[in-house]
Amino acid sequence: MIKAKEKPLEEIINMVQDFKKLLIAGCDGCVTVCEAGGLKEVKVLASALRLYFTQLGQKVDIDETSLTRQCNKEYLEELADKMDNYDAVVSTACGCGIQFLAEMYNTKPVFPGVDTSFMGVTEERGVYAERCQGCGKCILAETGGVCPIARCSKRMLNGPCGGSDKGKCEVSPDIPCGWELIYERLKTLGQLDRFEKPIDPKDWTTSRDGGVRKIVREDVSI
């Protein structure tokens, strides 16, 4: 799923300090799973902001809500009849949801409550790690199910580099060497012969480098 982190409170305060009627809108999807922007986090943010404005002697109305998702219009539409009550929205959905909400309610300033970071997994509660870079042309079959684009800091296709040390990436001892992971997995699978053949330069057109992407499914769209 998409993993995000709450924005520092002082940053959010800075964004909203001139407004009088705020909606804090969360999302029950990815940001709930990584405990950054679900209803629970929305309530905490709203309470913190209330404390801030009250002790300043400023009267600010702050409402709380969370939608099933902010990346589907059907759910965003549920906000339609209350939007006029607010002069700004803080969305704690991922960057996709924040933008979609802002698009639909384009006369309202919409501020991000989280820093959306990457596509990843929950290794354990509170520990989220990157796994996929969305390159658009998955090569996991060739690398034993470990992605070199996402897990090698240099996205090498013929790794590991010379900085791989005791299983760790030269960038940080918190990062396992992606190519060592691939090597171990290929070894377990009995596919070490894959190591001998050079992999050709990647076609990056299906990734961010090719331009802003879209998938159109003719078979399901009317």
Add this chain to the structure above:
Amino acid sequence: MRLQYPPNVRIIRVPCTGKVDVIHLLTAFEAGADGVFVVGCMEGDCHFMEGNLYAKKRVQRVKGILDKVGLGGGRLEMYNLSAGMGGRFAEVVKEVFNRVKELGPSPIRIAKGTAAAAAGEVATT
């Protein structure tokens, strides 16, 4: 034990401090508490294994929030006691009361115009 401790302390009993969440602590301050104290079992002795460790982390988090919103993290603290430490409990409450008295009424109460005598809330197992 019928030990004396200062008035204006509201005790909220919970089955385990692990039940105390971030929002509960913030809501107490929104309601006007001048200080909030969480009293849980000794570390390692939690009946529910790690409840008091979750509470510790949540208390730390809320202290940070309180610093950022102008209330100050000093108004919130966690203590670890065992059920048999009645004397220590009374001491803790006195410590708490004195600290809150020193910090003064919560800016929330001042802003709302309800600042009178200092008051404190304690959540305890």
Add this chain to the structure above:
Amino acid sequence: MSTTTPSKLEKMLAAGNFAITSEVGPPRSADGAVINQKAELIKDYVDAINVTDNQTSVCRMCSLACVIRIKQMGLEPVLQMVTRDRNRIALQSDILGAASFGINNILCLTGDHQHFGDHANAANVFDLDSTQLIQTVKMMRDEGRLIGGHEFEVRPQMFIGAAANPFAGPNVELRVARLAKKAAAGVQFIQTQCIYNMEKFKYFMKLAVDRGLHEKVAIMAGITPLKNVGMAKYMAKRVPGMDVPDEVIKRMGGVPKENQAQEGIDFAVEQIEELKGVEGVRGFHIMAIEWEEKVPEIVKRTGLFPRPKI
């Protein structure tokens, strides 16, 4: 062994001599004269001079400009290229540019991650990796073709090199497999990471020789003389993929401070003498970082001066 390019380094290796290369680090300013000075110090003691490419991600004068300068001095440069900072368009473009000045040697590297350097906030490129860069240079040289398909007449005449680090993870066997992969991609010479763990290096060479790689690729052993015990400890702790055995640190620390530099040079000389006898070692790449003035002594004491005429 027939040679494919006018490279003097290639010719020296083909003649069966131990080849010697060294490197100069470019300045962090527009002062090109620094390159002239450093090259002058070592020119009679080496067969080719590498110029590093924004090494450890510290922004310096580019290798391309420096190797052109060295070429114009009448000397033999080795262009180093990392794939961290340039995409395939820029890499091929720079190769054509270098070739237009008659640069005949290239070292293809992936490059240290930018967090090591002075521009940690930069985006990185890594469009290609070192193995793919090797393939690319080979294709440009042997087929007159770019990755995108464009064909051209006047081709780069480049002797293709790469790095190998016998000491990096996960294990020596894999490092040899990687060397085999680079050989399959077209690499012709290798300069290894600097060696302090002689046993491990000899094991690496044994595995390489067992696979016959020493016949496909000229492996040059990397030697970096230690200036003092602090440098030994720093490299052991802070440089990823570096293996500095305790005995080496002890040796450096075991002599008084004012003698440590000479001890480091002596050790380097001993290493070269020992490595001359290791099968598959075809030469030495002396990386005397900011200590280029010591290269002449090392080359002289190992009996490799004067350089053979070829």
